[in-house]
Amino acid sequence: MAGVGKIARRTFLIGAAAIAGGVAVGYYYYRKPYPNPLEGDLTADEATFNPYVKIGADNTITIIAPRAEMGQGISTTLAAMVAEELDVDLGQVKVEHGPASYAYYNAAILEEGGPFAFFDESMTAEIVRAGMGVVGKFLALQGTGGSASTRDGFDKMRQAGAAARQMLIAAAAQKLGIAAADLETANGSILHKASGKSLTYGAVAATAAIMAPPADIRLKDKADWKLLGKPQKRIDMLAKVTGAPIFGIDVTLPDLLYGTVKMSPRFWAKPVKADFSEAEKMPGVIKIVPIDTNYGHGFGIIAENTWAAFKAAEAIDTEWADPEYPLDSVGISEALKRALGTKGSVMRDDGDVNTAFADAPREKIVEADYAVPYLAHATMEPMNATARLKDGVLDIWCGNQAPTLVRQLCANAVGIEQDNVNVHTTFMGGGFGRRVEVDYALCAALMAKETAGRPIKVIWTREEDMRHDAYRPASVGKFQARLGNDGMPIAVDMTIASPSLIASTLRRLFPSISPLGPDKSIVDGAHNQPYTIPNYRVTGVAAPVSIPVGSWRSVGSSINGFFHEGFLDEIAVAGKTDPVDLRKKLMAAYPAAVKVVEKVAEMAKWGETLPAGKAKGIAFTLSFGSWVGEIVQIADTPSGIRIEKVWIAADVGTALDPDIIEAQLISAAVYGLSAAMGQEITFADGMVEQSNFHDYDAMRIFQCPAFEVAILENFHKMGGVGEVGTPPAAPALANAVFALTGKRIRTLPLSKEVTFA
Amino acid sequence: MRLTVDGQAFDVNADPEMPLLWALRDLMGKTGPKFGCGIAACGACTVHVDGQPVRSCSLPVGEVTGTVTTIEGIGTEGRLHPVQQAWLEVQVAQCGYCQAGQIMSAVALLDEVAEPTDADIDNAMGGNLCRCGTYPKIRAAIKRAAVLKTAGI
Numbered sequence: 001m002a003g004v005g006k007i008a009r010r011t012f013l014i015g016a017a018a019i020a021g022g023v024a025v026g027y028y029y030y031r032k033p034y035p036n037p038l039e040g041d042l043t044a045d046e047a048t049f050n051p052y053v054k055i056g057a058d059n060t061i062t063i064i065a066p067r068a069e070m071g072q073g074i075s076t077t078l079a080a081m082v083a084e085e086l087d088v089d090l091g092q093v094k095v096e097h098g099p100a101s102y103a104y105y106n107a108a109i110l111e112e113g114g115p116f117a118f119f120d121e122s123m124t125a126e127i128v129r130a131g132m133g134v135v136g137k138f139l140a141l142q143g144t145g146g147s148a149s150t151r152d153g154f155d156k157m158r159q160a161g162a163a164a165r166q167m168l169i170a171a172a173a174q175k176l177g178i179a180a181a182d183l184e185t186a187n188g189s190i191l192h193k194a195s196g197k198s199l200t201y202g203a204v205a206a207t208a209a210i211m212a213p214p215a216d217i218r219l220k221d222k223a224d225w226k227l228l229g230k231p232q233k234r235i236d237m238l239a240k241v242t243g244a245p246i247f248g249i250d251v252t253l254p255d256l257l258y259g260t261v262k263m264s265p266r267f268w269a270k271p272v273k274a275d276f277s278e279a280e281k282m283p284g285v286i287k288i289v290p291i292d293t294n295y296g297h298g299f300g301i302i303a304e305n306t307w308a309a310f311k312a313a314e315a316i317d318t319e320w321a322d323p324e325y326p327l328d329s330v331g332i333s334e335a336l337k338r339a340l341g342t343k344g345s346v347m348r349d350d351g352d353v354n355t356a357f358a359d360a361p362r363e364k365i366v367e368a369d370y371a372v373p374y375l376a377h378a379t380m381e382p383m384n385a386t387a388r389l390k391d392g393v394l395d396i397w398c399g400n401q402a403p404t405l406v407r408q409l410c411a412n413a414v415g416i417e418q419d420n421v422n423v424h425t426t427f428m429g430g431g432f433g434r435r436v437e438v439d440y441a442l443c444a445a446l447m448a449k450e451t452a453g454r455p456i457k458v459i460w461t462r463e464e465d466m467r468h469d470a471y472r473p474a475s476v477g478k479f480q481a482r483l484g485n486d487g488m489p490i491a492v493d494m495t496i497a498s499p500s501l502i503a504s505t506l507r508r509l510f511p512s513i514s515p516l517g518p519d520k521s522i523v524d525g526a527h528n529q530p531y532t533i534p535n536y537r538v539t540g541v542a543a544p545v546s547i548p549v550g551s552w553r554s555v556g557s558s559i560n561g562f563f564h565e566g567f568l569d570e571i572a573v574a575g576k577t578d579p580v581d582l583r584k585k586l587m588a589a590y591p592a593a594v595k596v597v598e599k600v601a602e603m604a605k606w607g608e609t610l611p612a613g614k615a616k617g618i619a620f621t622l623s624f625g626s627w628v629g630e631i632v633q634i635a636d637t638p639s640g641i642r643i644e645k646v647w648i649a650a651d652v653g654t655a656l657d658p659d660i661i662e663a664q665l666i667s668a669a670v671y672g673l674s675a676a677m678g679q680e681i682t683f684a685d686g687m688v689e690q691s692n693f694h695d696y697d698a699m700r701i702f703q704c705p706a707f708e709v710a711i712l713e714n715f716h717k718m719g720g721v722g723e724v725g726t727p728p729a730a731p732a733l734a735n736a737v738f739a740l741t742g743k744r745i746r747t748l749p750l751s752k753e754v755t756f757a
Numbered sequence: 758m759r760l761t762v763d764g765q766a767f768d769v770n771a772d773p774e775m776p777l778l779w780a781l782r783d784l785m786g787k788t789g790p791k792f793g794c795g796i797a798a799c800g801a802c803t804v805h806v807d808g809q810p811v812r813s814c815s816l817p818v819g820e821v822t823g824t825v826t827t828i829e830g831i832g833t834e835g836r837l838h839p840v841q842q843a844w845l846e847v848q849v850a851q852c853g854y855c856q857a858g859q860i861m862s863a864v865a866l867l868d869e870v871a872e873p874t875d876a877d878i879d880n881a882m883g884g885n886l887c888r889c890g891t892y893p894k895i896r897a898a899i900k901r902a903a904v905l906k907t908a909g910i
Binding site: 070072233234236238241242243244246249252258284379380427459461659663667668670671693697698702704706 | 771772775776779782783784786788789790791792793794795796798799801827828829832833834837841844845848849850851852853854855856857860878879880882883885886887888889890891892893894895896
């Protein structure tokens, strides 16, 4: 890409601040391993080999999968990485999330945080990627996000299993007096075939664990994999079909109190009046306390049961200060459109766009304005956390995507050292980026200060959850293309304005750090797509609207996938080119992309004539390292448009568990289609208007299409899985709606213009 | 008041206006039914009262007259209900939070209709929201459960 050199010399968000910090501390510190957090917490006959493996004398093998299980199946796939190299069956191991620890930092989460496209393997891009990995370690972010868990774990967790296995073999060799080279392993035992002698891993674990880790760790060839690359039974499935108490909301402790919160419906605004007199008199209510955090202001209600807390919250009479942002959706939309006219950051700049447009004949120009709304995550499990502050030690139980952040910020909030905070990470009833935030944990921690050592479970109502999110940002885009005589685009100019979610996240989590440089997420999914157009400019503008925004499944790509691929469809129509052919031509330099588009077109029989009243739309987005094409087929029915079928082809580089990947691709597409069909968060009087599933619904079973999925492994780098099915879903649907109705809908949700069955 | 839940008798001292869900979760230790919305819009709290599926988040505990069955009462790890067995075989769940409610709605459907059609499934399951989009597998698992149940497994 021509623009890369220019951009690389600039600073960019996160990178600049953190890399500078890294250089100051030095390379030595980066190389130094973190201590093994399992060491302090072993039972008498347990031994630990590294932060990922514990083995008991009774041959109980425990694997630590230190990423948040929010449904994506990550605990199963991470455990399979260790089990593969340890030579044990998944059915024979226990899998735990483990403690919050810097040892579990996620390096991959930031690797793609630089301003480079995934396919850019220039030296500058690779240097920045390596630097970002260092940053990941310095920030010691034990985080789940960015569809990065398998990419981050792939080497280190296989190495952890292999190292433990080699140590176990060495210990067995010593004990049996047989050369290590003559020993084999299978199902948790070490065997000597010639003599028939065998030892369980447990029998030598204690000796093996104190041996020096091998300097040369040998990993299996892909061809020898027994677990990886093959569908595994999920380790969490039995618990999830029997109603087992595995979620944060299910935590039960002796002497447990219950609570809820009533936070300002105007973000950042303080209460100007609060009357607790009615609420405090209600049966079961113990105490009402103020809550002030970087997320905002309000009250916590401490009660004997959840229902009493909910009723009391309703009975608190409050007035809140005015908001610092525009009062309603019209004002917000105007602020975004004004931002479009201000100076932004050019994140892709191929050729010479100004010159290409200067002499363009009017009939060769395509122009369009796009917009998408704020969106809530609306996880099935409303936000909640349980906390106990006793004898100077804070214990927090909650589902979360960033345990080290929970630990640090809760320690600060209650005024104790981080070492005195234990984070117990539970399974979560959906995450989608919502549980990167720590507001639910902060509220519980602050309320635990008021209960004289008793634990308190703080559950938000759905209304509180819907109205206090870190929303997917609203965004607007201005798009312009110049077509050549052959109908192909010669030049495109895209300007996108939205509030910066990095700046917004920093305000909540690290208010002392001020954002530097452009926020790549504003243009993610638009500036880094594998298309070659001679003059290609993408500019991002951070709009000054301070409603809290954060990471929503696929982040910037959820916005720009719709913008970019909708506009490309308009270019195809204006240039009288088939949308599949147009993409294949523009992608010719990226064979992995071409193969994805060819595959999905073949599966969907693109080009075959459909009966009247049916139509298809296609879209493609490269995000989080995976190349994904989707085709949506819709039908006109008496009760509205019905989504009949969705075809998905995805190149993930290396497919570690095809069943889980397929489930994630379908899940992410349903998530994207739900939003495209009908979701929006709007504002009136400085407050979110939606409150529950009656006015912020999602796709239901009777609306769900049939799916057909193909997983490809053509590209040489592994991609992510959890988010990549979302970006192409909305544009493929909108493009199908255009093909069916002739209506080009450029503003989501589509339900503003058409009805869905 | 006295309630029978999953075959066990409970003496519950609660405001009769308290939804059955919170009485189950906070007072009886039955955390299988989940809180999702509080307005009977998502189905995560679905339990049976005398075999009929109800949204326990919106049913005052004082109005409960029949015996209550939750996800914890239909099967156990060693002895799964055919619907749970089918859910396991089809590997339905992702985050799993809505699945207790989905399973309870499916159990009630199969008690009513031995071999449900797609339309029957749409009607019976439309009130159960799943944000992970497991619907295609839910549909497949209900059909598998119908086979298991008919075969007496």
